[in-house]
Amino acid sequence: MSYRTFYAVAVIVCLVVGGLLLGLGSGMALQAQRAPATVVATGRAVAAAEAFLATLDQAKRAKAHIDLNAKTRTVWSNLPTGVAMQVGATERNGLKLGDMTPVQEKAALALVASTLSADGFRKAMAIVDADQFLETRSAPTRSATTRTRFGRAEYYVAILGKPSAVDPWMIQFGGHHLAINVTLAARQNVLAPTHTGTQPATYTVDGKTIRPLGTENDKAFALINALSAEQQKQAILGFEVRNLVLGPGNDGKTIQPEGIRAAGFTTAQRAMLVDLVREWVGILGDEAAAAKMNEIQANLPDTYFAWAGSTTNGKGAYFRIQGPTVLIEYAPQGAADANTDHIHTIYRDPTNDYADKVTRQ
Secondary structure (H helix, E strand, O other): OOHHHHHHHHHHHHHHHHHHHHOOOHHHHHHHHHOOHHHHHHHHHHHHHHHHHHOOOHHHHHHHEEOOOOOHHHOOOOOOEOOOOOOOOOOOOOEEHHHOOHHHHHHHHHHHHHHEOHHHHHHHHHHHHHHHHHHHHHHHHOOOOOOOEOOHHHOEEEEEOOOOOOOOEEEEEEEOOEEEEEEEEOOEEEOOOEEEEEOOOOEEEOOEEEOOOHHHHHHHHHHHHHOOHHHHHHHEOOOOOOOOOOOOOOOOOOOOOOOEEHHHOOHHHHHHHHHHHHHHHOOEOHHHHHHHHHHHHHOHHHOEEEEEEOOOEOEOEEEEEEEOOEEEEEEEOOOOOOOOOOEEEEEEOOOOHHHHHHHOO
8 A cells, every 4th residue: 555545545444433432423524624634634543543553452552642841742763773862761752653553553654644644644754764775785794792773664653642632642653864853732733843854865666766855855956056146145154064063962952043044035035935844834734734835925035055075966955945934954964065865854943842932822
């Protein structure tokens, strides 16, 4: 079954199960149709969470469902199993796919899919598949004593807090190069902070070439090359950047904007910048992503685009997009011009990571 087909089936299952769990009669169903789209989306996620938990025994449920607090929500990383995270934790929250039965895994991924767009779920699973490729490639030469592990089995699903259509709770899905953090707070579904990455950056499945973050790369190079020579002078930093500045373990930190301000962009250049930002924001479900994109576009004149590295597509380059309510970084790993096969990215909202606007009220 393809991920797109799985996503469609998962949404249908969430809707059906949601109706059973919540006891939706015809009158309540009509009311739901009139409810704000994000409220309906949260209801789907609640149903999917309850359906997943119902497949687990007590021991597995205790791992998959934990408290939501200022400490537990920060336990996520881009690092593989066996490596201590940036926040000091040695294990991710939740239950890993490798410890689930096929029925449990299907329900877990349906939960993840319930909060993401079809393209967002596809991207997340392409990152997982890349890591399985890495595990297959590295396992034969790995020392028997190393604790480091890659692959699909090492991705964890966690529910933080009580699934609710009103009160804040959280879904985490993560492993090497992936940390999806979705906070659901009534009318708000917030993706920030979320890490996406990939290694390898390109692989082949059944003769088809897969580039989990290829569109982000191509759109960014198209934008930098759409700038005039004078604009490029403003955008391009005078130093090399080899990793994320505000990656995992850097919650609450800020940096000064650098690069060129979008207020000086042409209409076409602004459209290209918005389209690039959507590659991250659009991981989230369509309704919540549309609301977030409207917010970002309203602040577009005060949004900065910075670049470090070659402007030739196919070579490594770091870039950053930074506005009042968005921060995105894309960072190839390793020395310049030899770093295109290992990518880290981060998406944050400096005003609303973990839906803090709601949870602090």
